[in-house]
Amino acid sequence: MAASIVSQTVARGLRGASAKHLFLDKFKCAQVSSRRWLNLQEYQSKKLMQESGVTVQRFYVADNAPDALQAAKRLGAKEIVLKAQILAGGRGKGVFDSGLKGGVHLTKDPSVVGELANRMLGYSLTTKQTPKEGVKVKMVMVAEALDITRETYFAILMDRACNGPVMVGSPQGGMDIEEVADKTPELIFKEVIDIFEGVRDDQALRMAANLGFKGPLERQAADQIKRLYDLFLKVDATQVEVNPLGETPEGQVVCFDAKINFDDNAEFRQKAVFALDDMSESDPTETEAAKWDLKYIGLDGNIACFVNGAGLAMATCDIIDLHGGKPANFLDLGGGVKEKQVYEAFKLLTADPKIANNSAANSWRLVTMPQC
Numbered sequence: 001m002a003a004s005i006v007s008q009t010v011a012r013g014l015r016g017a018s019a020k021h022l023f024l025d026k027f028k029c030a031q032v033s034s035r036r037w038l039n040l041q042e043y044q045s046k047k048l049m050q051e052s053g054v055t056v057q058r059f060y061v062a063d064n065a066p067d068a069l070q071a072a073k074r075l076g077a078k079e080i081v082l083k084a085q086i087l088a089g090g091r092g093k094g095v096f097d098s099g100l101k102g103g104v105h106l107t108k109d110p111s112v113v114g115e116l117a118n119r120m121l122g123y124s125l126t127t128k129q130t131p132k133e134g135v136k137v138k139m140v141m142v143a144e145a146l147d148i149t150r151e152t153y154f155a156i157l158m159d160r161a162c163n164g165p166v167m168v169g170s171p172q173g174g175m176d177i178e179e180v181a182d183k184t185p186e187l188i189f190k191e192v193i194d195i196f197e198g199v200r201d202d203q204a205l206r207m208a209a210n211l212g213f214k215g216p217l218e219r220q221a222a223d224q225i226k227r228l229y230d231l232f233l234k235v236d237a238t239q240v241e242v243n244p245l246g247e248t249p250e251g252q253v254v255c256f257d258a259k260i261n262f263d264d265n266a267e268f269r270q271k272a273v274f275a276l277d278d279m280s281e282s283d284p285t286e287t288e289a290a291k292w293d294l295k296y297i298g299l300d301g302n303i304a305c306f307v308n309g310a311g312l313a314m315a316t317c318d319i320i321d322l323h324g325g326k327p328a329n330f331l332d333l334g335g336g337v338k339e340k341q342v343y344e345a346f347k348l349l350t351a352d353p354k355i356a357n358n359s360a361a362n363s364w365r366l367v368t369m370p371q372c
Helices: 003-014 022-026 042-051 065-075 110-118 177-183 201-210 216-234 264-269 284-291 310-322 339-350 353-360
Strands: 059-062 080-084 104-107 124-126 140-144 150-159 164-170 189-192 237-247 253-255 258-262 295-298 303-307 329-332 365-369
Touching: 042 059, 042 216, 042 258, 059 065, 065 080, 065 110, 065 140, 080 110, 104 110, 110 140, 150 177, 150 216, 164 177, 164 201, 164 216, 189 201, 201 216, 216 237, 216 253, 284 295, 284 339, 303 310, 303 339, 310 329, 329 339
Parallel strands: 303 329, 303 365
Antiparallel strands: 059 140, 080 104, 080 140, 150 164, 150 237, 164 189, 237 253, 237 258, 295 329
């Protein structure tokens, strides 16, 4: 699995961590990427796919209710899906502070889209992946709702064991792929991609067949797979994950939802993509840390952790937790750290109210661990 994906898993696990031995038990082999990862909104990822010839639903975006209403009328679709655009999962089951339940709504009446958008835009949506106070919605996506006859899973990701990209697919889409791998591993199919040849026709067709596409749909799915690989190369992605890659009753293969992760080291040649990065939902301290190439994640304890090495940082947090303490943060300086970075790291730590308050009470504690 790509390092950037693992780092996000680590970050999600560290936030709100309370169980003992969490770090060692869940993230033994995790690696944190050297840079802050790029996050794109759903509509931004779909636009990149669209530009590469990948089939997605027709959609518009709007930042106000009248525009959302006009977009719904312009689509002229039998059914419309309205989606709040935030960088968090579980939107469908989320709740707005306006009282509206659900960040995803289906309707066959375009006239109600404006009213729904009015109760989404400018309000905070709380889901299982957002902070307690939720995230303010600034944009909605108005898209054509398509029926899905069958859902499959498809991804292309960088794999160190194979020294390059690998295709991973399963006919069991629309659900957690880890669960599929755990319960029915025989339904996970892999194809190693030769970096010099790219995705061969026979590989694309074999994967399409393994995903369960039949007849003309098999060739159509194979074409979508090759186009997704073209996108993977074009934007310097570390992963392109489509879940679900589905088929419709009309005989279309459509990428209904996608997550794209990027190689941050390629920012210098992907300026247009990185310019799409929305920093407004990022934690200000994490954003400031990223400016200095520091990995910082705020936690809810009062013992500051200042460590050189991600694995050692997780082990340190685990040791603190084991002995009844609570880490105030996860701060990894990484290898090759410079004096200025150390200075900025101390500034980040002392700016934390939890730590600052403890300092005033002469009970501030800092754990520093050298890299072994």
